[in-house]
Amino acid sequence: MRTPRPFRSHRTFRTGFVDAIFALAAAVAGLAAAFAVMRYAWAPCMQFAAQTAFGSAAHIVTDTYLGIAYSVAVPVMPAVDAAAALWTAAGCGLVVFASAVLPGQRNPVRYWLNANALVLGGSALYAFFHGTVGYDAAPFMVLLTRTGLLTIAVAVPFLTAISMLLPLSIVERLAMLACALAFELAIYIVRVAAFALVLAHFGSITQANLYIFAGPLLDVAYLLAVYSVTLSVAGKRLMRREAVWNWL
Amino acid sequence: MELVVAVLTAWLVFVIAAMCLCTLRHLTFTCSRLLRRQRPSLGDAYDEELPSVTVLMPMHNEAKVAAYALEAVLANDYPAQRLEIIPIDDHSDDATPEILASYAARDARVRPIAVLNGGRRGKANALNAALPHATSDIVLVFDADYTPGKGLIRRLAMAFADPEVGAVMGRVVPRNTNRSLVTRLLSMERAGGYQVDQQARYNMNLMPQYGGTVGGFRRRVLAEIGGFDPQGLAEDTELTVNLYERGWKIAYDNRAECYEEVPETWPARFKQLRRWSRGHNRVLFGHLLRVLFAGKLTVWQRADAAFLLFSYLIPPLIVSGWIAEFLLFAMGRMPAAGGLAIAVSVVLYNAFGNFAPAYEVAVAEMLDGHSARLRLLPLLLFAFPFNAWTITTGFIDTIGDSVKSRATEWEKTARTGAGVR
Numbered sequence: 001m002r003t004p005r006p007f008r009s010h011r012t013f014r015t016g017f018v019d020a021i022f023a024l025a026a027a028v029a030g031l032a033a034a035f036a037v038m039r040y041a042w043a044p045c046m047q048f049a050a051q052t053a054f055g056s057a058a059h060i061v062t063d064t065y066l067g068i069a070y071s072v073a074v075p076v077m078p079a080v081d082a083a084a085a086l087w088t089a090a091g092c093g094l095v096v097f098a099s100a101v102l103p104g105q106r107n108p109v110r111y112w113l114n115a116n117a118l119v120l121g122g123s124a125l126y127a128f129f130h131g132t133v134g135y136d137a138a139p140f141m142v143l144l145t146r147t148g149l150l151t152i153a154v155a156v157p158f159l160t161a162i163s164m165l166l167p168l169s170i171v172e173r174l175a176m177l178a179c180a181l182a183f184e185l186a187i188y189i190v191r192v193a194a195f196a197l198v199l200a201h202f203g204s205i206t207q208a209n210l211y212i213f214a215g216p217l218l219d220v221a222y223l224l225a226v227y228s229v230t231l232s233v234a235g236k237r238l239m240r241r242e243a244v245w246n247w248l
Numbered sequence: 249m250e251l252v253v254a255v256l257t258a259w260l261v262f263v264i265a266a267m268c269l270c271t272l273r274h275l276t277f278t279c280s281r282l283l284r285r286q287r288p289s290l291g292d293a294y295d296e297e298l299p300s301v302t303v304l305m306p307m308h309n310e311a312k313v314a315a316y317a318l319e320a321v322l323a324n325d326y327p328a329q330r331l332e333i334i335p336i337d338d339h340s341d342d343a344t345p346e347i348l349a350s351y352a353a354r355d356a357r358v359r360p361i362a363v364l365n366g367g368r369r370g371k372a373n374a375l376n377a378a379l380p381h382a383t384s385d386i387v388l389v390f391d392a393d394y395t396p397g398k399g400l401i402r403r404l405a406m407a408f409a410d411p412e413v414g415a416v417m418g419r420v421v422p423r424n425t426n427r428s429l430v431t432r433l434l435s436m437e438r439a440g441g442y443q444v445d446q447q448a449r450y451n452m453n454l455m456p457q458y459g460g461t462v463g464g465f466r467r468r469v470l471a472e473i474g475g476f477d478p479q480g481l482a483e484d485t486e487l488t489v490n491l492y493e494r495g496w497k498i499a500y501d502n503r504a505e506c507y508e509e510v511p512e513t514w515p516a517r518f519k520q521l522r523r524w525s526r527g528h529n530r531v532l533f534g535h536l537l538r539v540l541f542a543g544k545l546t547v548w549q550r551a552d553a554a555f556l557l558f559s560y561l562i563p564p565l566i567v568s569g570w571i572a573e574f575l576l577f578a579m580g581r582m583p584a585a586g587g588l589a590i591a592v593s594v595v596l597y598n599a600f601g602n603f604a605p606a607y608e609v610a611v612a613e614m615l616d617g618h619s620a621r622l623r624l625l626p627l628l629l630f631a632f633p634f635n636a637w638t639i640t641t642g643f644i645d646t647i648g649d650s651v652k653s654r655a656t657e658w659e660k661t662a663r664t665g666a667g668v669r
Contacts, residue, residue, distance in 0.1 A: 011615060012282055108514070111633040119574060126578040135580050143582065162275075162607040165282055166614060208577050212570065221626050224606055228625035231610050235619020 013167050013238075014246045023164040026173035030160030034152050037181050043070040045185055046145065049192040061138045065146045066153065072141045072192065075200035085128040088205060092121030116209055123205040134207035137199060144195060144211065148188050151219050156180050159223055167244045168234050176230040183222050191218055253581045256572045260583075263569030270562060273555055274605050277448035282611060287451045289501035290410055291403030298330055301405050301464075302382035303390060305335040306374040310392035311343040313509065318351050318358065320395035326402055328357060334381055337362040338374040371460070372476035372483040379467060379475065388464035393509040395423065396462070400504050404464055407499040414496025415458040415465040415487065417446065418504030427512050432624055433631055434510040434517070439612035440605075443502065450500040454552040458491070458498050460484030462506035469496060481527025485556075489535045492553060495544035518638050525642025526649070528560040533650060563639040 047060075051073075059074045095117040099110050127133035134140065160177055168176075195210050238244050303321055307314055314335070321333055335348045337360060348360035363369070363377040375389065386408050390396060400418060407416035419442040425435040450456045458465065460483060470476070473490045476483040491498060511517040539545070539553040576582045606625055613622050648654065 012284075012286065013614075108630045108634050111637055112630065115633050122574060123578060132580075133578050139580075165278060165607065165611060208574055211577060211582075212573060217629070221629055224626040224629060227606065227610070228622045231614065231625075232619050232622040235614050235617075235622060238614070239617055239619065 012246045014244055020164075022170045023168075023173070026170065026177065027157065027160045027164055029174070030177045031157040033177060033181060034156045037152070037185065039068055041185060042068055042149065045189050046070045046072050046192065049073060049189040049196075061142065063142050063145065065149055068149065070145065072145045073196050074138045074141050075196045077137045077199050078201075078203045080127045080132055080203060080205065082128055082131075085124040085205060088124035089121045089128065092117040092124065096121070112213075116213055119208050119212060120205065123208045127205050132204070134204040136204075140199070140204070140207055140211075141192075141196065144215065145192065147211070147215065148192075152181070155219065155223055159227055163227070163230070166231065166234065167238065168230070169237075172230055172234050176226055179226045179230075180223055183226065187218060187222060191215070249579075253576065253579065256576050257581075257583060260569055260572045260576065263565055263572070266562070266565060270555070271605065274445070274608050277445055277452075278608050278611050280448040280451050281444040281615075284451055286447065286502075289403070289450075289499055289503070290406045290413075291501040291504055293406055293409065298327060298402065299386050299405055299408060300330045300332070300384040301326065301386050301388055301401060302332045302334060302384040302467075303388045303401070304375060304378050304382070305333065305390050305392060306338055306371050306378075307335055307340060307344050307348070307392040308338040308369055308374075309340045309342045309344060311340075311347060313393045314344050314347045315351075316395055317390065317392050318347075320397075321390065321401075322351075322355060322357070323398060324396060324401045325398050326405070330384075331357055331401065332383055333358045334378050335360045336374045336378045338371075339363065339369040370478075370481070372480045373478050375483065376475045376478065379470060382467055385467050386464060387467050387470075389461055390506070391461040391508070394420075394461055394506050395508075396506045400462075400506055403501050403504040404462075407501060408464075408466065410497070410499065412497045413499045414469045414491040414494075415463060416499045416501065416504075417456060417459050417463040418500075418506055419443070419446070419502050420459065420462050420508050421505050422510040423507035424509050424512065429627070430514055430517055431510050431512055432621065433628060436609045436613060436621060436624065436628065438510070439616055439618070440609035443612035443615055444608045446500050447502045449552065450502075453546075453549075455488070455492060455549055455556055456498050456500040457556060458484050458488045461508075462504070465491075469494075480530065481523050482531055483527075485528050485531045486535075489531060489539050489553065489557070492545060492549065493535075493538055493542045514634065518634075521635065521638045522642040522645065525560045525563075525639040526645040528557075529643050529646035530649065532557040532561065533646065560639055561643065563636040564643045567636055567640050 049072075059076070060071045061074050062069065062071045064070075096114050099114055099117075123133050135143065156177070159180055160173065163173060163176060191214075195214075198206050198210060305317060305321070310317075318333070318335065324331075335351070335358065337345050337348055345360075345362065348358070351358045352360050359381070361378055361381055363374050379387070386405055388401060388404055404416050404418055407413050420438055421442075422431060422435045422438055424431050426432070446456050463484075465487060469491065470487070472494070473487070477486055480486050488498060511520055536554070536557055539557065540550055542550065542553075545553065573582070606628065609628070610622055610625060613619060
């Protein structure tokens with residue numbers, strides 16, 4: 001047998017005991033930090049979002065979820081108008097048709113456009129036939145906020161946990177965790193305010209788009225961005241350190 | 249109404265559970281690739297007694313790339329007297345036949361054949377037609393847009409030193425990575441799929457897959473199976489499950505790199521992915537029960553086989569989950585965490601690509617030393633609706649094929665010849 005030369009296909013990361021302890025500690029810290037942030041920072045953030053969107057006229061609803069008490073702004077939604085719903089559905093159908101026949105469109109953009117148009121059109125049709133669609137304003141905002149809490153509770157520790165697979169430094173781990181949490185909070189404030197404004201102007205037929213597409217996309221895109229930037233930075237450092245590589 | 253809500257909720261829970269299982273599977277693979285000792289391939293062994301090998305190269309209108317592919321195969325270091333190259337002209341109406349003829353005149357190892365199967369074309373047909381012309385038991389297959397490295401044939405052929413190995417697969421590496429966003433994203437998917445997924449399945453003695461190109465098989469095994477399904481669009485998956493059902497092994501050699509041209513535009517990718525989905529799901533319908541009850545497989549191999557066969561069913565499942573989610577939402581009956589659960593589960597499984605989740609791609613790129621490319625990782629998410637819908641259309645095609653008993657037609661992936669000039 002020949003001894004194989006070192007090659008990228010035959011290398012793995014060398015994870016020592018200390019690294020593993022650090023990684024585990026970071027994952028536990030991630031979980032603890034996520035709950036601490038939700039417990040102590042969530043309510044003031046939501047309060048701020050409410051005031052940003054509606055000022056002092058905001059109708060505030062309080063809720064308790066996962067043991068966390070918070071308040072959320074509730075917009076006054078316009079009632080479903082049957083004619084407007086029908087026109088919206090027709091408009092969405094036109095968008096889907098146009099995107100199918102017009103040449104030269106970038107496919108991912110086209111597919112996101114189509115998916116949103118289909119959901120919006122579907123909501124409008126449902127509203128046309130049933131007179132209502134989705135939720136009243138207060139239950140929707142509560143559902144949205146509860147989903148946000150769960151997102152942080154699940155996604156941030158998961159992000160920290162999968163980073164355990166790689167020999168990141170403790171600083172990189174903590175920086176990634178801090179960025180993820182900070183972004184979650186900052187963007188959630190903007191998001192809740194923006195969603196409330198959209199609901200106040202366009203009513204319940206936009207709820208499904210906000211909840212099914214916009215919300216998850218905002219969460220996941222930036223969590224992945226935090227993850228990818230951290231790994232990209234760490235990767236450059238690791239490439240220069242032979243000690244982290246194991247060879248077959 | 250309550251019954252509808254109950255059914256939709258149950259379906260949503262099922263979709264979420266399926267996604268989580270897939271996530272767990274890929275996470276296990278990633279851990280195996282990173283933390284376990286890697287299983288070596290026989291390509292690392294040195295042996296003077298190399299077997300005779302026939303290389304098949306199916307080509308349909310490949311004038312842009314045929315010469316480069318042939319040059320690369322001819323430049324390999326395999327002993328000339330043990331190598332036979334059969335380029336297959338599959339109903340070409342461009343300059344491909346002339347190119348093949350010129351190489352045949354130049355080098356005795358090149359013995360092109362032309363396939364005229366009454367107008368029916370496609371890779372499975374071309375390979376079936378070429379196999380009787382092969383003189384070696386070991387047959388390697390390269391697509392026309394693939395350029396193998398110098399030592400590749402030796403590495404792949406060495407895998408057959410193990411008499412239990414029925415097929416071998418090498419690693420596919422895109423060579424036109426920097427041409428467009430599509431090629432960059434596909435390069436990341438390929439890295440995750442081969443560097444982590446295939447190697448881990450080989451490490452864990454599960455079911456590494458024969459991928460149709462950059463690989464090979466024993467000719468007598470194919471004769472035993474009865475050749476490739478002439479209607480098949482995924483002859484690689486078909487051969488994979490046929491081999492495992494009969495107790496053969498498939499070896500994977502991560503160092504056997506071959507360089508390919510990935511689609512550079514979204515429409516070209518759409519055609520390719522839809523064809524894969526259509527062909528793969530056809531194999532699913534035909535083989536699922538046989539694989540699940542194959543006595544020669546271990547429980548874990550059967551589970552891996554099921555996941556492999558279901559891999560092109562996952563996107564339609566996700567689309568159905570979205571529909572269920574939308575209906576529950578419209579009715580105002582969304583379970584408290586339903587939306588989150590499907591979003592997270594989809595995301596855990598995805599940022600999607602060729603069935604390599606974000607963390608798997610990240611690990612692969614880190615191992616490959618391409619950490620700068622990791623900044624594109626979030627963009628995989630934006631390609632997700634494209635992939636989901638494309639694969640779903642392929643799935644619908646498969647159902648149409650089954651219901652109407654209609655003939656399938658091979659749609660060739662467009663080539664540009666990029667990266668080889």
